Amino acid sequence: MRTSFDEDFDVLVIGAGHAGCEAASACARMGCQTALVTISLDTIGQMSCNPAVGGIAKGHLVREIDALGGIMGRVIDRTGIQFRLLNRSRGPAVQAPRAQADRSLYRTEMRHVLEFTQNLHLRQGVVTDFVIENGHITGIQLQDTRRLRAKAVVLAAGTFLNGLIHTGRLTHTAGRAGEPASIELAEALKRLGFPVGRLKTGTPPRLDGRTIDWGVFESQPADERPVPFSFLTESIEQPQVDCHIGYTNESVHKTVRDNLQESPLYSGQIKGVGPRYCPSIEDKVVKFPEKTRHQLFLEPEGYDTYEVYLNGFSTSLPFDLQQELVHKIPGLDQTRIIRPGYAIEYDFIDPRELTPFLQTTRIQGLFFAGQINGTTGYEEAACQGLLAGINAALYVQEREGFTLRREESYIGVLIDDLITQGVDEPYRMFTSRAESRLKLRYDTSDARLSPYGRNLGLLEDSEWERFSSRRDRIAKIRMAFLDTRFKRSSSEYAELSRLVQKDLGDSISLATVAQYPAINPKILFALLPSNLKSFVTLSEMETTVGDLLYHGYIRTQHQNNERVRNQGEVSIPANLSYKDISGLSHEMVERLERVRPQNFGQACRIPGMTPGALSTLLFFLKTSKN
Amino acid sequence: MRAVANGRLNLTQAEAVRDLIDAQTHAAVRQAARQLGGELSKRLQPIKDGLLEIIVPLESSLEFVEDDLPEDIARDIEKRLSTLSTKIDEMADSFRRGRLLKDGLRVALVGRPNVGKSSLFNKLLSSDRAIVTEIPGTTRDTISEVINMEGIPVLITDTAGVRTSPDKIEQLGIERTRRAIADADLIVVVLDGSQPLVDEDLEIIREASNNHCVLAFNKSDLESFRSSNAQEVADNLPLVSVSARTGEGLDALCSNIIKPFTAGYLDESSFVITNARHYDLLRRTSESLQAAQELIQENVSEELILANLYEALRFLGEITGETTPEDILSQIFSTFCIGK
Numbered sequence: 001m002r003t004s005f006d007e008d009f010d011v012l013v014i015g016a017g018h019a020g021c022e023a024a025s026a027c028a029r030m031g032c033q034t035a036l037v038t039i040s041l042d043t044i045g046q047m048s049c050n051p052a053v054g055g056i057a058k059g060h061l062v063r064e065i066d067a068l069g070g071i072m073g074r075v076i077d078r079t080g081i082q083f084r085l086l087n088r089s090r091g092p093a094v095q096a097p098r099a100q101a102d103r104s105l106y107r108t109e110m111r112h113v114l115e116f117t118q119n120l121h122l123r124q125g126v127v128t129d130f131v132i133e134n135g136h137i138t139g140i141q142l143q144d145t146r147r148l149r150a151k152a153v154v155l156a157a158g159t160f161l162n163g164l165i166h167t168g169r170l171t172h173t174a175g176r177a178g179e180p181a182s183i184e185l186a187e188a189l190k191r192l193g194f195p196v197g198r199l200k201t202g203t204p205p206r207l208d209g210r211t212i213d214w215g216v217f218e219s220q221p222a223d224e225r226p227v228p229f230s231f232l233t234e235s236i237e238q239p240q241v242d243c244h245i246g247y248t249n250e251s252v253h254k255t256v257r258d259n260l261q262e263s264p265l266y267s268g269q270i271k272g273v274g275p276r277y278c279p280s281i282e283d284k285v286v287k288f289p290e291k292t293r294h295q296l297f298l299e300p301e302g303y304d305t306y307e308v309y310l311n312g313f314s315t316s317l318p319f320d321l322q323q324e325l326v327h328k329i330p331g332l333d334q335t336r337i338i339r340p341g342y343a344i345e346y347d348f349i350d351p352r353e354l355t356p357f358l359q360t361t362r363i364q365g366l367f368f369a370g371q372i373n374g375t376t377g378y379e380e381a382a383c384q385g386l387l388a389g390i391n392a393a394l395y396v397q398e399r400e401g402f403t404l405r406r407e408e409s410y411i412g413v414l415i416d417d418l419i420t421q422g423v424d425e426p427y428r429m430f431t432s433r434a435e436s437r438l439k440l441r442y443d444t445s446d447a448r449l450s451p452y453g454r455n456l457g458l459l460e461d462s463e464w465e466r467f468s469s470r471r472d473r474i475a476k477i478r479m480a481f482l483d484t485r486f487k488r489s490s491s492e493y494a495e496l497s498r499l500v501q502k503d504l505g506d507s508i509s510l511a512t513v514a515q516y517p518a519i520n521p522k523i524l525f526a527l528l529p530s531n532l533k534s535f536v537t538l539s540e541m542e543t544t545v546g547d548l549l550y551h552g553y554i555r556t557q558h559q560n561n562e563r564v565r566n567q568g569e570v571s572i573p574a575n576l577s578y579k580d581i582s583g584l585s586h587e588m589v590e591r592l593e594r595v596r597p598q599n600f601g602q603a604c605r606i607p608g609m610t611p612g613a614l615s616t617l618l619f620f621l622k623t624s625k626n
Numbered sequence: 627m628r629a630v631a632n633g634r635l636n637l638t639q640a641e642a643v644r645d646l647i648d649a650q651t652h653a654a655v656r657q658a659a660r661q662l663g664g665e666l667s668k669r670l671q672p673i674k675d676g677l678l679e680i681i682v683p684l685e686s687s688l689e690f691v692e693d694d695l696p697e698d699i700a701r702d703i704e705k706r707l708s709t710l711s712t713k714i715d716e717m718a719d720s721f722r723r724g725r726l727l728k729d730g731l732r733v734a735l736v737g738r739p740n741v742g743k744s745s746l747f748n749k750l751l752s753s754d755r756a757i758v759t760e761i762p763g764t765t766r767d768t769i770s771e772v773i774n775m776e777g778i779p780v781l782i783t784d785t786a787g788v789r790t791s792p793d794k795i796e797q798l799g800i801e802r803t804r805r806a807i808a809d810a811d812l813i814v815v816v817l818d819g820s821q822p823l824v825d826e827d828l829e830i831i832r833e834a835s836n837n838h839c840v841l842a843f844n845k846s847d848l849e850s851f852r853s854s855n856a857q858e859v860a861d862n863l864p865l866v867s868v869s870a871r872t873g874e875g876l877d878a879l880c881s882n883i884i885k886p887f888t889a890g891y892l893d894e895s896s897f898v899i900t901n902a903r904h905y906d907l908l909r910r911t912s913e914s915l916q917a918a919q920e921l922i923q924e925n926v927s928e929e930l931i932l933a934n935l936y937e938a939l940r941f942l943g944e945i946t947g948e949t950t951p952e953d954i955l956s957q958i959f960s961t962f963c964i965g966k
Contacts, residue, residue, distance in 0.1 A: 050966070055692070056691060057689070090928060093929050094688045094689075277955075279963070295693065295694035297966060312965075432685055432951050432954060550930075553930065
């Protein structure tokens with residue numbers, strides 16, 4: 001075997017999906033000579049599943065990526081074809097942007113962004129092994145015999161590790177439809193002793209839009225005022241298109257039920273665990289037999305294609321059955337499938353292997369990001385890619401690692417959940433996973449995270465200036481809100497009192513008025529001092545109102561978090577013999593011994609720990625102290 | 627949902643162990659034993675489940691806005707919340723009884739000199755009721771002992787040791803009674819049943835009747851004893867004939883002492899909160915639920931209502947064990963068909 005290297009880099013990123021792209025971009029912009037190695041340069045930034053970015057919690061993640069200086073938000077803003085702000089009628093903490101993407105444009109734009117990034121080098125090749133010296137990674141081996149050297153490697157292999165596609169009883173190895181799986185790399189990871197598990201995900205069939213009876217479906221237009229993902233985006237320029245909503249019916253369900261034995265999910269052929277929140281149509285029909293219809297979204301794949309993504313109809317049934325089922329859906333009775341849906345099983349590595357910097361504990365300099373860590377979703381992958389990339393660069397530069405806390409970001413919640421709890425099913429972000437949901441708004445991710453991005457060198461001067469001026473304007477609005485008061489005698493008071501249907505006391509400030517649900521930002525804007533009106537944007541108004549609205553709750557929440565943390569910090573002696581704690585079952589003892597938590601907070605986050613076991617432990621820790 | 631698993635103690639149970647160690651009487655032991663059996667957690671479970679049944683649809687409507695959820699997903703929430711907080715309040719209210727079992731009753735023996743207070747006190751102690759050694763009196767003039775009365779620890783205080791000069795008897799007798807009333811949960815007014823009542827007796831009875839009190843007509847062993855002569859002064863106060871000398875009537879006295887505190891709820895099956903921390907958590911839970919109700923009335927967005935409901939859940943969780951986001955997500959996914 002050769003020992004010399006063909007090329008020399010600081011960081012190698014394996015895989016050019018959503019995690020890999022962010023990782024490579026961040027490393028390169030932090031000054032590292034970075035190679036992005038992928039099986040196919042034509043599928044950089046490929047959306048393997050639905051052509052969309054964002055949604056509740058996922059949109060929050062993209063906003064956080066953007067605030068740190070990541071690229072996903074910028075790319076989707078230039079290639080999104082239907083933007084919607086979800087939960088617009090609710091409070092700002094649970095609103096989030098979502099956009100349909102032109103799948104092909106997104107890919108092209110992502111590749112363009114990477115190609116125009118300094119220090120970033122694209123390389124096509126199949127990685128088959130790692131080069132390791134004394135527990136440190138020093139490079140990678142490619143199938144074509146090339147060897148690339150680097151001080152750090154980020155592995156973002158997606159669903160490619162031992163990927164196995166199922167359509168009915170047919171299976172074949174693949175990373176995703178039409179692309180080869182990474183078999184040798186998966187074996188290399190096993191050889192190194194990484195604990196490998198198996199997960200499953202699936203996609204629905206893609207349809208020929210020319211054969212769809214569009215009139216049957218309810219159309220869902222884009223927002224009139226599209227809210228971009230990136231703080232750098234002034235406005236969305238692309239023409240916006242509609243999605244369409246339809247439903248399955250009993251006839252579809254009956255056919256699914258009658259043919260369950262054909263589904264690899266129900267025949268026992270698939271061993272991997274799929275996500276509960278992304279069920280296949282088989283799962284939906286079996287688990288919710290009382291539902292007479294299931295909602296479907298017909299999502300356009302792009303401007304220049306008639307391909308349509310049948311969201312909500314993920315399936316691994318055989319192709320002929322898929323076609324039969326599609327024909328039973330009203331409006332799709334003539335519709336042809338272009339690409340069949342399928343289920344894919346793939347290897348993932350137990351993320352409890354990782355440090356908070358996403359570095360493996362087994363091999364120094366090796367970082368994991370994305371689906372390999374048991375997550376699902378482009379956004380979940382991208383944010384890990386960004387953090388892994390940042391930390392790989394910091395590692396190479398021998399600087400201190402970078403982490404985010406749960407209370408300041410969804411990214412922090414995600415990584416903490418992964419590395420302390422591991423995963424039992426593909427992990428997706430939900431706002432309810434965050435203890436500080438009211439604080440982690442999509443429109444405050446810049447205030448929360450951009451200073452970090454700037455310190456890391458991921459936000460350029462012009463971008464930082466933009467951040468600072470938004471921050472300053474919001475501060476000015478806030479001051480104006482607090483300072484502007486209306487007396488009972490004023491005409492404004494009368495109008496406001498009428499709107500909120502309440503007596504507002506002798507006088508009332510704009511800051512207080514702003515918190516009434518009946519008062520929208522447009523009304524507030526009209527009441528602002530005229531010197532502010534000239535430069536304040538609606539989005540900045542909304543952010544200020546959100547800050548005021550949640551202020552009291554966040555304070556309470558902070559106190560609660562402190563309370564939990566007080567318990568969480570109860571330390572656990574390193575040599576504690578769990579089996580000697582009476583009342584702990586064998587299973588709980590095992591879990592505790594595997595993780596060996598340093599404090600009670602970590603013990604709480606071990607999956608499968610029962611509340612009873614935790615209380616027993618806490619009571620033991622507290623009483624044994626005295 | 628999460629039941630208390632076999633063979634494991636939760637925090638509530640662990641606290642019950644401590645109560646058990648501290649328990650002074652059998653009834654308190656039984657109560658502690660009941661909590662050790664996870665009964666508090668068991669009783670709170672339906673309340674917690676009810677709360678989750680409100681949280682789950684609310685959370686789903688926020689988190690899965692694009693899914694095809696039932697339209698009436700959040701109906702009756704306000705009413706259901708008020709039912710839950712009423713139930714929690716009822717449990718919290720049992721704390722007064724619970725404290726009685728744990729901390730016991732304070733009972734004072736009062737009465738003018740020579741009616742037999744000390745004899746009665748000593749007789750109570752000499753029976754098998756006294757279970758704890760002497761503890762120092764609250765003042766130098768009084769002696770207190772803990773006595774077991776039907777399972778309840780009763781701190782009984784004899785005020786007989788007070789020495790008064792003859793010309794001040796009347797005034798100080800009243801003074802003493804007043805002081806005893808301030809400290810005690812119940813006053814036993816000891817009277818000499820062998821003699822007609824005097825003005826000082828009536829004055830003491832009048833003062834004592836502002837509190838829980840029992841009239842003990844002593845010296846029932848004497849021939850001149852006339853318990854009926856009490857009816858004219860206090861027709862609605864409980865009265866008992868006792869003999870400090872023979873012990874006659876002591877059982878009746880004891881049951882009259884604890885009666886006002888146990889009426890209707892000291893049967894073996896009833897359940898009470900005995901731990902101040904539990905009481906506090908239940909009160910907080912109830913407050914959070916009420917705050918959520920107010921927000922619903924003000925028509926604010928669900929995430930704020932949920933913030934209060936999660937707070938309530940967290941307080942309950944400190945008694946019964948934590949509900950994790952994963953638990954809630956699991957319930958969402960099993961309740962609604964979520965996902966594209």
